[in-house]
Amino acid sequence: MGVRANADTPEAAKLARKYGAHGIGLCRTERMFNAQDRIGLFVEMIMAQSLEERKTVLKKLGELQKSDFIQILKAMEGYTVTIRLLDPPLHEFLPNPEELMNKIFKSEQQNSNQDLTETKKILERAKDLAEINPMMGHRGVRVGITYPEIYEMQIRAVFEAMLELKKQKVDARPQIMIPQISSLTELDHVKKIYDSIKNEMESTHKTKFKINFGTMLEVVRACLTSSELVKTAEFFSFGTNDLTQAVFSFSREDAEGKFLPEYLEKEILERNPFQSIDENGVGNLMKIGIANGRKIKPKLEIGICGEHGGDPKSIKFCHNSGISYVSASPHRIPIAVVAAAQAALLSKSKKHTKRKKRR
Numbered sequence: 001m002g003v004r005a006n007a008d009t010p011e012a013a014k015l016a017r018k019y020g021a022h023g024i025g026l027c028r029t030e031r032m033f034n035a036q037d038r039i040g041l042f043v044e045m046i047m048a049q050s051l052e053e054r055k056t057v058l059k060k061l062g063e064l065q066k067s068d069f070i071q072i073l074k075a076m077e078g079y080t081v082t083i084r085l086l087d088p089p090l091h092e093f094l095p096n097p098e099e100l101m102n103k104i105f106k107s108e109q110q111n112s113n114q115d116l117t118e119t120k121k122i123l124e125r126a127k128d129l130a131e132i133n134p135m136m137g138h139r140g141v142r143v144g145i146t147y148p149e150i151y152e153m154q155i156r157a158v159f160e161a162m163l164e165l166k167k168q169k170v171d172a173r174p175q176i177m178i179p180q181i182s183s184l185t186e187l188d189h190v191k192k193i194y195d196s197i198k199n200e201m202e203s204t205h206k207t208k209f210k211i212n213f214g215t216m217l218e219v220v221r222a223c224l225t226s227s228e229l230v231k232t233a234e235f236f237s238f239g240t241n242d243l244t245q246a247v248f249s250f251s252r253e254d255a256e257g258k259f260l261p262e263y264l265e266k267e268i269l270e271r272n273p274f275q276s277i278d279e280n281g282v283g284n285l286m287k288i289g290i291a292n293g294r295k296i297k298p299k300l301e302i303g304i305c306g307e308h309g310g311d312p313k314s315i316k317f318c319h320n321s322g323i324s325y326v327s328a329s330p331h332r333i334p335i336a337v338v339a340a341a342q343a344a345l346l347s348k349s350k351k352h353t354k355r356k357k358r359r
Contacts, residue, residue, distance in 0.1 A: 001318065001344065002325035003336045004080070006305060008032065010071035013081075016330040020337050023079035023173075024072070025237065025327020026305035029154055030088050032068050033061070042093050047125055051149065058153040065154060069161035073172040080173045082237065082305070082327075084216070085154050085190075087179040089139040090147075091129035094122060135245065140180025144190055155194055159201045162209055175212035177237060182219040184228045191232050216305075218242040223289035230293040230300060237327075238286055240306030240314075244273050247282050274307065277314040283321070290322055303327055312339035319343035 004025035005016030009032075013024060033042040041061055048054035073081055100123040104116055131137040144151035158174050165172040176194065181187050194213050202208060213232070217223050218239030226236065245252055250260075252274050263269045277283050286304075293300050303325045308314035310332030318326055319340065328336045 001315075001323060001340050003333060003340050004082075004303065004305075004325050004327040005333055006309070006327050006329050007072070010068070010075050012330055013072045013075035016333055017076060017079075019330055019333035021079075021330070021333045023325075024076055024081040025303050025309070025325060026177075027072060027081055027083045028087065029065065029084060030086050032065060033093065038064060039093065043122070045150075046090050046093060046129075047121065054147075055149055058149055062153040062157045062160075065157040066161045066164075069158055069174065070164055073161060073165055073174055074170055076173075078171045078173070080175060082175050082177050082214075082235075082303075083154075083158055084177045084179055085151050086143060087140050089129065089131060089134050089137055090143060091126060091131065091134070094126045094129065097123060097126045097130060100126060135242070135251065141178050141186050141190060142180065144178070145186065148193060151190060152193055152197065155197050156201075158211060159197055159209060162211060163201065163205060163207070166207065173210075175214060175235065177214050177216055177235075179216050179239065180219060180242075181215045181217075181229065182221040183225070184232060187215055187229055187232045217286075217289050218246070220246050220285065223285045225292075226289040227292040227296055230296045233293075235301040235303070236289065236293055237302070238289070238304040238306070238323075240277060240282065240286075240304050240308045241274065242306075243285070244278065244282050244306070247278070247285060248273060271313075276311050277308050277317050279317055283317055287321055294322075301325075310336050312342070315339040316343045316346070319347060 002022050003020065004023040005013070005021035006026040007013045007016050007024050008028045016024065032038060038061065041057055045054055045057040045061065048057060069083065100119055104119060104123065107116055138146070155176060158176055162172055162174060178187060178190050191213060198209060198211070212234040214235035214237065215222070215229055215233045216239045217226060217236050222229060223243070241252065244250070256274065260272060264272060273282065290302055293302065301324045302322070304318055304323055305327040309326040310328030312335065315326055315336060316339065320343070326336055326340065
């Protein structure tokens with residue numbers, strides 16, 4: 001079983017490689033938009049009044065994202081880099097509506113001459129995008145379908161980065177991963193965008209691109225229908241953080257801040273399920289997803305990219321379940337490498353003991 005890294009910047013990619021990671025299992029593209037020189041542009045894109053305005057800003061963001069991809073792929077030359085398209089809901093990139101209202105209120109109370117027109121516009125947009133339950137709301141592939149120009153920009157940036165690295169003779173191995181998928185129709189919808197850009201790039205530049213297209217399994221329905229998803233997906237990756245939240249019906253932030261410590265203290269739960277995979281619930285769901293996917297494609301690559309990728313107990317479970325690789329934060333790579341090796345040795349030892357008994 002391989003060990004890859006969760007890395008979103010060239011610096012993190014270099015550090016992960018130094019620690020022994022054989023690739024990147026999760027590159028979160030939204031982290032790139034949060035950088036100081038990007039967030040203003042991203043907000044401008046969200047605030048755009050028309051599709052043309054939005055596309056103009058996305059073109060600028062695409063250039064920045066392409067540059068990031070080039071650097072990350074260079075840092076991981078010869079290894080797979082799994083690039084996840086935008087996952088969070090758009091409102092996360094805007095200021096909190098309460099903060100905006102307070103700013104407007106204070107300014108009006110003080111009879112300030114400050115022009116609040118733009119602030120009021122952002123407040124209205126933030127209110128439009130606000131959700132009651134964002135974790136299960138307008139995020140991931142749902143944003144990619146309702147605002148296809150965002151995913152178009154990101155997919156194109158991956159292909160353009162690959163083209164540039166081909167010219168430099170760099171052995172770049174990107175693959176594109178779609179978050180929050182729950183049905184084959186969603187995945188196929190995005191695959192059409194991917195295919196269109198791929199065909200255009202190959203026709204224009206007279207070259208072939210090998211960029212795999214896959215999906216995260218982090219929605220319960222996706223795990224249960226993996227035999228359908230595998231018809232389009234070339235790889236799977238379990239998003240165990242969100243999958244755990246969905247299976248337990250726990251909000252991680254609320255659970256860990258309120259009742260989870262007491263659940264552990266009173267032994268209602270043996271372990272924090274956000275630290276070690278819950279084998280009976282989440283684990284069984286993962287096994288269903290793995291088995292059904294590999295019935296169709298026996299050599300299907302399947303990874304995990306949640307926090308569990310750096311937990312020794314979870315790594316042992318992943319090895320025994322036939323997971324291809326785990327992905328952990330760079331600083332947890334040495335722990336993951338040792339745990340993966342230990343799991344492999346233990347498994348080999350058990351097989352050897354069984355053979356002896358048969359004799």
